[in-house]
Amino acid sequence: MSVPELPEAETIARQLRAEVLGARIVGVSVQRPMSVRPHSTRAFRALVRGRTVTDVERRGKCPLLRLGTDCWLIVRLGMSGRLLVGNGPTRRPLHTRVALRFRDGRELRFVDPRAFGWLSAECAGEADSLSQLSRLGPEPLSRHWTPEMLAEALAGRRAGIERVLMEGRAVAGIGKIYADEISYAAGLHPDRRANTLSEAEMRRLVRAAKSVLRRAIHHGGTSAADEKYVDAYGNNGGFQLLLNAYQRTGEPCRRCGEPIARIPMNGRGAHYCPCCQR
DNA sequence: AGTTGGACCTGACTGC
DNA sequence: TGCAGTCAGGTCCAAC
Numbered sequence: 171m172s173v174p175e176l177p178e179a180e181t182i183a184r185q186l187r188a189e190v191l192g193a194r195i196v197g198v199s200v201q202r203p204m205s206v207r208p209h210s211t212r213a214f215r216a217l218v219r220g221r222t223v224t225d226v227e228r229r230g231k232c233p234l235l236r237l238g239t240d241c242w243l244i245v246r247l248g249m250s251g252r253l254l255v256g257n258g259p260t261r262r263p264l265h266t267r268v269a270l271r272f273r274d275g276r277e278l279r280f281v282d283p284r285a286f287g288w289l290s291a292e293c294a295g296e297a298d299s300l301s302q303l304s305r306l307g308p309e310p311l312s313r314h315w316t317p318e319m320l321a322e323a324l325a326g327r328r329a330g331i332e333r334v335l336m337e338g339r340a341v342a343g344i345g346k347i348y349a350d351e352i353s354y355a356a357g358l359h360p361d362r363r364a365n366t367l368s369e370a371e372m373r374r375l376v377r378a379a380k381s382v383l384r385r386a387i388h389h390g391g392t393s394a395a396d397e398k399y400v401d402a403y404g405n406n407g408g409f410q411l412l413l414n415a416y417q418r419t420g421e422p423c424r425r426c427g428e429p430i431a432r433i434p435m436n437g438r439g440a441h442y443c444p445c446c447q448r
Numbered sequence: 449a450g451t452t453g454g455a456c457c458t459g460a461c462t463g464c
Numbered sequence: 465t466g467c468a469g470t471c472a473g474g475t476c477c478a479a480c
Binding site for chain 2: 437
């Protein structure tokens with residue numbers, strides 16, 4: 171099971187930019203009312219129908235479609251959400267929750283087996299001012315995200331670094347896969363208390379986050395295990411081949427050869443090398 | 449305010 | 465073969 175995080179959302183957003191920019195939404199089909207929030211189906215349809223996709227962006231783990239001049243369609247992929255571009259006449263995939271039909275006959279389908287995801291429409295002018303994303307921290311790949319900013323976010327936090335990374339307030343877009351990979355790359359134990367990091371360790375953590383996320387985007391994201399992530403064309407990513415920690419329990423650490431361990435943490439499992447991560 | 453753990457959901461897997 | 469139980473985890477929320 172691999173869940174969409176920042177690199178997967180970025181891959182989808184880039185592909186959608188190439189596919190649906192300029193396309194006008196002429197039909198909105200909501201198969202599962204809970205998959206549009208917080209609107210009623212009727213309100214969601216009224217917000218979206220008739221508008222043209224003028225931009226595609228990403229914030230954290232969320233692809234964003236700009237509709238017209240001032241509205242945004244916010245895509246919360248949840249655990250299993252997919253955005254698939256399909257031809258109108260082709261049969262919709264199982265678990266299609268919402269379908270947006272374009273004037274050229276194609277459809278953008280929100281397919282979400284686990285139903286943890288949803289779509290929101292919000293009119294706010296710029297993506298930066300979307301209230302639904304206002305609690306998100308800085309973008310890790312922005313040059314404005316620095317060790318100094320991380321230090322500020324970690325100050326006084328006794329929680330483990332993976333928990334803090336995954337909360338999304340210190341930095342946006344990181345979930346289980348990349349929290350494990352970033353901790354590994356930084357040589358830090360995933361449950362290391364956030365307020366005990368030295369300046370050097372914080373620099374390592376920021377550098378590791380940027381490098382892991384950039385490489386994952388370059389490889390089209392992670393498609394691991396069973397119900398895996400696929401991009402907007404239904405294709406797998408390639409980063410699962412380059413994972414160092416996530417889902418490698420018992421396999422040798424690529425750095426020191428010790429078996430990768432998996433320990434319960436925050437109600438989830440964390441994968442790490444007991445030898446390399448302190 | 450920070451921290452912790454449970455709820456939500458369903459496909460894949462495990463064990464009897 | 466089949467069925468019950470368990471696990472996965474993004475996000476929200478209640479309780480300490």
